[in-house]
Amino acid sequence: MCTGVRFADEDGNMYFGRNLDWSFSYGEKIVVTPRGYQTPVAFNATVANPKPVMGVGIIVEGMPMYFDCANDEGLAVAGLNFPGYAQYADAPVDGTVNVAAYELPFWIARSFSTVDEVEEALKNVTVVGKQVNEQYPVSFLHWIVGDGKRSIVIEAMADGIHVHHDGVDVLANQPTFDWHTENLRNYLSMDPRVPEPVKWGTQELSAWGSGSGMRGIPGDYSSPSRFVRAAYTNAHYPVQKTEESNVSRLFHTLDSAAMVDGCALMSNGQYEKTIYTSGFSAKTNTYYKNTYEDPAIKSYRMADFDLEGAQLQTAE
Numbered sequence: 128m129c130t131g132v133r134f135a136d137e138d139g140n141m142y143f144g145r146n147l148d149w150s151f152s153y154g155e156k157i158v159v160t161p162r163g164y165q166t167p168v169a170f171n172a173t174v175a176n177p178k179p180v181m182g183v184g185i186i187v188e189g190m191p192m193y194f195d196c197a198n199d200e201g202l203a204v205a206g207l208n209f210p211g212y213a214q215y216a217d218a219p220v221d222g223t224v225n226v227a228a229y230e231l232p233f234w235i236a237r238s239f240s241t242v243d244e245v246e247e248a249l250k251n252v253t254v255v256g257k258q259v260n261e262q263y264p265v266s267f268l269h270w271i272v273g274d275g276k277r278s279i280v281i282e283a284m285a286d287g288i289h290v291h292h293d294g295v296d297v298l299a300n301q302p303t304f305d306w307h308t309e310n311l312r313n314y315l316s317m318d319p320r321v322p323e324p325v326k327w328g329t330q331e332l333s334a335w336g337s338g339s340g341m342r343g344i345p346g347d348y349s350s351p352s353r354f355v356r357a358a359y360t361n362a363h364y365p366v367q368k369t370e371e372s373n374v375s376r377l378f379h380t381l382d383s384a385a386m387v388d389g390c391a392l393m394s395n396g397q398y399e400k401t402i403y404t405s406g407f408s409a410k411t412n413t414y415y416k417n418t419y420e421d422p423a424i425k426s427y428r429m430a431d432f433d434l435e436g437a438q439l440q441t442a443e
């Protein structure tokens with residue numbers, strides 16, 4: 128499972144991050160694609176004025192395959208599994224911008240500055256289910272895209288591409304974003320405050336203490352439960368001022384939906400866990416990342432890489 132989240136500081140700077148929950152790593156690293164890099168293109172989705180892109184991913188035959196990424200203008204994207212619902216076109220469609228599913232996060236961060244621009248461009252996009260090569264199958268994903276103002280969720284399904292405004296700035300896995308939003312209505316009485324004492328018959332009842340107003344927030348790792356937990360945390364976390372306290376917010380919020388080894392088996396017989404957590408600060412253009420094995424958070428400043436050149440760069 129995976130969970131993604133976005134919020135802003137009091138000046139409107141975006142913080143955006145995700146948990147990558149899976150049973151193994153693909154050898155993903157921090158990958159920086161500078162402005163001048165000639166990226167291979169699956170179909171016709173060439174970018175006229177490319178922006179430098181930084182994120183977590185792997186490089187396959189010269190193609191930066193991002194799991195999540197951001198650009199220097201504060202737009203970020205993450206792909207999360209959406210099996211059973213995602214459906215892509217079998218072939219490119221004439222008259223549209225044809226983007227292979229594996230290209231989508233990169234194409235978005237490479238091309239646009241704001242969520243509004245992305246939403247507009249998606250009106251003429253076909254997401255094509257093309258493999259990058261024989262080794263890697265097509266991944267069935269949906270995507271969260273965020274900037275300093277808001278986020279959207281993109282779901283390519285049998286009846287076309289759906290773009291939803293994401294009012295809680297959270298995404299998990301299946302089912303659809305619409306379903307997750309409806310499901311939140313089950314939890315609208317959840318509240319950070321301690322409930323007042325009540326009387327049932329002659330019996331006086333009082334809360335155990337702090338946290339009692341949250342009883343009912345689901346604690347399991349299923350996608351609907353992680354969506355609810357992350358949405359509750361994101362909605363109630365006090366707005367922060369500094370870079371440190373916002374990065375702390377990001378990692379603590381994602382941690383509230385993170386998966387611990389041994390609790391949830393996947394169909395391959397291996398346990399699913401939070402392989403890595405990554406996040407982007409649009410205030411300082413810095414990527415942050417930790418892994419299950421090494422929870423110390425490392426930082427990667429865009430300014431420390433060559434953003435104008437022509438070579439892909441990676442960092443561990």
Ligand SMILES: C[C@H](CCC(=O)NCCS(=O)(=O)O)[C@H]1CC[C@H]2[C@@H]3[C@H](O)C[C@@H]4C[C@H](O)CC[C@]4(C)[C@H]3C[C@H](O)[C@]12C
Nearest residue numbers: 128129148149192194206207208229263264265266300
């Ligand atoms: C497994 C990852 C999603 C994790 C997740 O959402 N888990 C949920 C589990 S469940 O279903 O809901 O049970 C996804 C996110 C991004 C994906 C990768 C990126 O799309 C980039 C390439 C795309 C290629 O088609 C496949 C390899 C790949 C390298 C993908 C492998 C894998 O599908 C990734 C890493």
